[in-house]
Amino acid sequence: VHAGKRRGLNVLRSPAAGSSPLAIVCGGGMFPLAVADEVSRGGRVVFLIGIRGISNSAIERHPHSWLRMGAFGRMIEDARRAGARDILFVGGLTRPADWRELRPDARLLLLLPKLVRAFRGGDDRLLTALAEAVESAGLTVRGVHEVAPGLLIPAGPLGTYTPDPAALADAQLGLRVLDALSPHDVGQGLVVAGGRVLAVEAAEGTDLMLARVAELRSGGKVRVSGRGGVFVKAPKLGQDRRMDTPAIGPATVARVSAAGLAGIAVAAAEVMAVDAETMVADADHAGIFIAGLAGVQP
Amino acid sequence: VHAGKRRGLNVLRSPAAGSSPLAIVCGGGMFPLAVADEVSRGGRVVFLIGIRGISNSAIERHPHSWLRMGAFGRMIEDARRAGARDILFVGGLTRPADWRELRPDARLLLLLPKLVRAFRGGDDRLLTALAEAVESAGLTVRGVHEVAPGLLIPAGPLGTYTPDPAALADAQLGLRVLDALSPHDVGQGLVVAGGRVLAVEAAEGTDLMLARVAELRSGGKVRVSGRGGVFVKAPKLGQDRRMDTPAIGPATVARVSAAGLAGIAVAAAEVMAVDAETMVADADHAGIFIAGLAGVQP
Numbered sequence: 001v002h003a004g005k006r007r008g009l010n011v012l013r014s015p016a017a018g019s020s021p022l023a024i025v026c027g028g029g030m031f032p033l034a035v036a037d038e039v040s041r042g043g044r045v046v047f048l049i050g051i052r053g054i055s056n057s058a059i060e061r062h063p064h065s066w067l068r069m070g071a072f073g074r075m076i077e078d079a080r081r082a083g084a085r086d087i088l089f090v091g092g093l094t095r096p097a098d099w100r101e102l103r104p105d106a107r108l109l110l111l112l113p114k115l116v117r118a119f120r121g122g123d124d125r126l127l128t129a130l131a132e133a134v135e136s137a138g139l140t141v142r143g144v145h146e147v148a149p150g151l152l153i154p155a156g157p158l159g160t161y162t163p164d165p166a167a168l169a170d171a172q173l174g175l176r177v178l179d180a181l182s183p184h185d186v187g188q189g190l191v192v193a194g195g196r197v198l199a200v201e202a203a204e205g206t207d208l209m210l211a212r213v214a215e216l217r218s219g220g221k222v223r224v225s226g227r228g229g230v231f232v233k234a235p236k237l238g239q240d241r242r243m244d245t246p247a248i249g250p251a252t253v254a255r256v257s258a259a260g261l262a263g264i265a266v267a268a269a270e271v272m273a274v275d276a277e278t279m280v281a282d283a284d285h286a287g288i289f290i291a292g293l294a295g296v297q298p
Numbered sequence: 299v300h301a302g303k304r305r306g307l308n309v310l311r312s313p314a315a316g317s318s319p320l321a322i323v324c325g326g327g328m329f330p331l332a333v334a335d336e337v338s339r340g341g342r343v344v345f346l347i348g349i350r351g352i353s354n355s356a357i358e359r360h361p362h363s364w365l366r367m368g369a370f371g372r373m374i375e376d377a378r379r380a381g382a383r384d385i386l387f388v389g390g391l392t393r394p395a396d397w398r399e400l401r402p403d404a405r406l407l408l409l410l411p412k413l414v415r416a417f418r419g420g421d422d423r424l425l426t427a428l429a430e431a432v433e434s435a436g437l438t439v440r441g442v443h444e445v446a447p448g449l450l451i452p453a454g455p456l457g458t459y460t461p462d463p464a465a466l467a468d469a470q471l472g473l474r475v476l477d478a479l480s481p482h483d484v485g486q487g488l489v490v491a492g493g494r495v496l497a498v499e500a501a502e503g504t505d506l507m508l509a510r511v512a513e514l515r516s517g518g519k520v521r522v523s524g525r526g527g528v529f530v531k532a533p534k535l536g537q538d539r540r541m542d543t544p545a546i547g548p549a550t551v552a553r554v555s556a557a558g559l560a561g562i563a564v565a566a567a568e569v570m571a572v573d574a575e576t577m578v579a580d581a582d583h584a585g586i587f588i589a590g591l592a593g594v595q596p
Binding site for chain 1: 471474475478479481482483484485488494495496497498499500501502503506510514519520
């Protein structure tokens with residue numbers, strides 16, 4: 001609590017009992033806003049840090065600042081000035097093709113050799129290295145599961161529809177394959193139908209993967225009679241839970257429906273729901289199940 | 299040898315010393331013809347069995363017959379009538395969406411319950427079940443590695459260009475990920491660039507996966523400076539080597555080039571080259587390496 005006052009700053013509302021303001025570094029999309037809204041509803045003060053060219057301008061409905069990609073020192077400063085001791089990273093970041101695009105500030109320059117080494121090792125290691133750098137600057141990196149656990153999808157079905165035994169078997173196969181991929185920093189999602197893996201998500205992301213399944217079906221390359229198959233999503237096992245929480249929302253339901261799938265299965269308490277009310281209503285309307293799976297069956 | 303005479307048939311050329319004629323059941327594409335040409339060049343008589351709507355009509359340059367998908371009994375009969383004791387399956391088959399599309403003949407009907415069970419278990423188990431059925435009818439199922447080992451890509455570079463250490467590291471990572479996927483009957487190919495898996499092949503097949511990588515790069519979603527990244531191809535570990543030999547050819551080189559990759563790495567002696575001469579000339583022209591990797595480094 002004292003952190004909000006120590007520097008005498010632009011945070012006007014007092015933080016919820018026992019928690020300092022939370023700084024939220026916003027990647028792309030609407031997920032950062034969903035988290036900010038939820039944390040804010042819980043009574044904790046939030047301060048959003050937007051990255052120019054990446055974050056959605058809707059973050060401006062909360063106290064915020066904007067900085068350019070690469071302004072690592074300023075990010076730490078802004079968070080501190082807002083009185084935050086905790087910081088959260090959420091939403092998609094485009095990986096730079098080239099470190100020069102980052103225009104690193106002095107502080108980031110010092111970190112660069114370490115980050116470049118981590119960069120070669122895939123997203124997980126890059127994010128972990130970034131988290132370590134932030135923590136060595138005196139802030140604690142938090143995950144969505146810590147600051148907004150209510151956003152995580154619990155075990156069991158969310159809406160009206162439930163997976164049938166065939167869909168459950170497909171979902172379990174999907175989780176096993178995601179587990180097998182995890183050590184290699186690949187894939188938070190895939191599609192299984194009739195015991196067969198139809199698509200695995202890598203750099204293209206979830207949306208393009210689901211669009212591919214829709215095309216494979218409409219083109220007759222993959223033929224499944226009726227609505228069938230499951231979109232399965234889970235965090236990578238080695239993934240730093242603080243740095244990259246997978247999420248689904250109404251747009252996911254629309255794409256799953258377009259791909260002709262029967263439903264969505266996620267690792268319970270590991271994947272967050274954005275705009276859950278709309279998402280569940282849309283799923284019910286489309287006849288699609290959304291279910292949290294409590295664990296992988298061998 | 300006696301098999302060719304036992305039934306007094308339409309095989310006129312005498313088989314090479316020690317080997318009966320080889321029946322080749324032709325899936326789609328030009329791979330069946332490449333195998334038939336190679337076996338034939340080696341002096342062994344071939345008899346090609348085409349499947350209407352799937353096989354390329356170019357198979358007609360060899361002794362052949364045509365049958366419809368599902369005519370399992372006739373396939374066995376045709377192979378026997380040609381004097382074959384050995385049979386080879388090669389080239390892509392479209393999986394039927396529905397068993398009714400197969401119009402199974404009497405012999406296949408008897409096998410259906412077993413095949414339907416295997417179908418649920420993915421391609422590998424389906425193919426293994428099919429191989430067992432063919433063998434119980436008295437034919438020996440052969441693989442490309444047995445009848446045309448000269449088509450398999452050996453360890454080392456094939457053309458002028460060789461992978462640099464970064465490309466080798468990407469290739470090794472690719473083989474490790476393919477190994478991890480193998481038990482789940484997924485993926486014979488993927489693309490790795492800069493230590494990161496960009497794309498994993500599932501039901502869409504190699505061509506669409508490589509087209510996706512080209513799009514991801516041209517769209518700026520994945521940025522790799524200059525020509526970089528490796529297309530990695532290997533058979534699934536659990537894969538019945540007799541039933542489904544992965545292959546690359548000139549078309550693969552064209553797609554790898556369009557995707558901006560540095561080269562192609564395959565599991566040595568496990569992947570076949572179709573029209574190797576043209577393929578290597580094209581790769582040399584495009585500045586792309588093609589290399590067989592002798593084993594996965596942990």
